[in-house]
Amino acid sequence: MKKTLHFLFGLTIVLQGLAFNANAAFGAFADVPASHRYVQDINSLQENGVVSDADFQPDAKITRGDFVMWLLRNAGFKDENYKPRTKQKFIDVKKTGNPYYSYIYKLVDLGVPVTKGVKNPLLFNPNGTITRKEALDWIFNINGIPVPRIFEEAQFQATDVNTKSDFAPLINKAIALGLLSPGKVKPNAKLTRGEVAHYLKLGKNATPQLTVTIMPSMDSGMVRNSKYDIMIAAWNRIMSTYLRKDSLNQNNVIYGAIDGMVKELGDKHSDFERPGDNALLDSLSGEVEGIGAVLQMKDEQVVIISPIVGSPAEAAGLLSNDVITAVDGTDVKGLKLSEVAGRIRGTKGTQVKVTIKRGDKTLNFTITRDIVKIASVTSKRTADNVLVINLNDFGAHTTDELKKIVDEVNKNKPSGIILDMRNNPGGFLNTAVEIGGFFIKSGNKVVSIKYPDHEETENSAGNADFEGIKLVVVVNGGSASAAEILAGALQDYGLAKIIGEKTYGKGTVQELSDFSDGSTLKITVAEWLTPKGHSIEKNGITPDIEVKMTDEDRAAKRDPQLDRALEEVKK
Incomplete structure (x- = not known):
């Protein structure tokens, strides 16, 4: 689950090394100046091998063919010898001599509705332009980002879109994730190449610790266990000789086999859902x-x-x-x-x-x-000028909400800060890293992500805005995932005393594969480690000062954990 990765580059403009670079005025492309609003997004595409041309033409309109190619390359798809499965054929997309052939048909195979609303479904128009709403729809499909059809119409923030239009939920979700700004969104505008670079980066990073996996075809060299043939033989035997084979739902038999594989993993975080059972996706939408x-x-x-x-x-x-x-x-x-x-x-x-x-x-x-409406960040000051920040989740707008508190702190410095993350279930990994940047100096590690064959690090890119202000963090058994990442980093660096109860212990990363039939597979692919290498999974974060909250405390509306935090921050 890589939706976990939101707006890290939006926190600060990183200028390291530019002063010593002869091409300091430009990005990775000769025609993209360092001052261009999308330079970091464009450079990211180049670094990830999505584009490799000498010039980028950031303000030119992107073609539909280029958009599809970038979209799938950005998701990890390689086009070598791809054999389409779909029966859909486009008369203007020929296999010979067309660089977009594999990408366009792979997009169709993945179930992206590329012919929705078009006049002629036999034409893809690879050299034509693509609209904002169409591009967002495809990006959300590929990245497995759910778009709830029901939303609070009274709070809809696009001024040029009717809430009753069929694409209003899409626009609402795009605004919620920060891909679009409130106001005029121009859904039918033709996108530029620079805008697409921006959307691709945000879209890929906007799935809570989740990402779509583009699965290899059976002829792509995938390693096959010798028992695989036995599974196929068992399937054939059931379908040919079972007494009630004519009444079998073959799809359900296959889904049952997948259920069995996932259960055999023995991993509480891995799961499979059949089409129409949307708890995995809905749970992410909020x-x-x-x-x-x-x-x-x-x-x-x-x-x-x-x-x-x-x-x-x-x-x-x-x-x-x-x-x-x-x-x-x-x-x-x-x-x-x-x-x-x-x-x-x-x-x-x-x-x-x-x-x-x-x-x-x-x-x-x-x-x-x-x-349920979540107030991501709330704050209050005590009579003796202690700032209590309630961090309730790590959502798409948490960073922006905390920035407002930074502005307040700059005007009126508190005597201390209490960061209350009790019952914070987590959220986006990138938001945890961004929030860490308010406390941890730029360049320092916030979390390591350990995969089976390699390890990645997420470093602070912030200004340590709260540096120099005494900090106490309050957690409990409901503090999980991204909340544990932040608490663990602050504890490792000695930046805060942790008070309360041991946290939940959710320290693994899940990846979501959203298949074309509507089924979804969630599997654990990595684990999180604190900057000093401590595993969060099952262990959780042990507080420096343990303070229990009893049922009697709750009934009497007492808060001994917050009381102890106030006592500690005043020392």
Whole structure:
């Protein structure tokens, strides 16, 4: 899950090395000056091997053919000997002599609706231009970014798009992710090459720790286990000799086999969903009606990582590490995470009965579903000028919201800062890195991502705006994922005292493959390590000062964790 990677380059303009470069006035291309608004995005395409021409022509309109080629190269697709599976044929896209042939048909094979709204579905028009709305649609498809059809129309921020138009949800999502700015979005404008570079970088980085995998074809040299032939033989035997073969749903048999493979991994974070079961994608959108709780499989049980701040789940009294045992009176033992989540979700205003196990107690909660709106960052000052920042998630706009607090701090420096990340379930990896930049000096490691065959690092690109102000961080068992990354980095560098309870221990990276039939596969591909190499998975972050929050404290509306943080920050 690489949606996890948002607007890192938007935090600061990196000028390292330019003073010693004879070509300091330009980027990687001779016709792209360093002052161009998209120079970093354009250079990124060049560095990743997406484009390699001598000139880039950043302000020229991009052709549809170039757009598709860049889009798929940016996603990791290589066109060598690609054999299309689709029956769709374009009379203006011939195999011989057409550099776009493999890319265009691969796009179709991936299920991207390239003929939606066109007058002649037999023409692709590779030399024509592409509109903003069309490009965004394809980018979201390739990167597996969900676009909920239901959204808050009263809060729609595009002034030149009707909320009832068929592409309004797309525009709404693009604004939410920062690909478009509120106001006039010009959905039918023809895109320039520079704009496309910008969108490709943002789009690839906008899937919460998730990315689409473009799967290899069977003839691409993929290693095959010797038992693979046995699986095929078993399939053939079932389909040819099974007593009730005529009543079999072959698709469900295949999906069942995939379910079995994923279950055999023994990994609580890996999952497979059949078409129409959208819990994986919906859980990332932040726009699904329900109770507002983040769930995870743990020891074959569905556990609440954290209730979202301000949600019906929090108001009802659900806590992190509560184990869900039944929904509406029906036992959920043996069900997948997505199945349990599907039973809990529902339309705003309806009720759901959730039975949980908390220690030795079994408790029942009747909760009214609602549309959960997350205030990513809130803050307040105490009477003695301590700034308490509540960081509730790591979303698309968290960095911008925290920048406003930086402006406030510059005008009125607090005596200390308390960063409260209790019940913060995480979010985008790139946002965690950006937020780290407010505390950690530029160039210093925020997190390492350890893959089976290599390791990558994400470094701060910030200005350490809060440097010199005493910092205390508050966490609990509902602090997970990106929240643990930030807490771990601050602890490793000795920049903050960590107070509260041990965090959840979600330290692995998942990758989402969104297949053309609507099925999705989520598998663990890497793990996160703190700057000093500590593993977060299962271990979590152990606080420097442990302070428990009891049921009695909650009932009496006491907050011993925050009280201790205030005491510590004043020392």
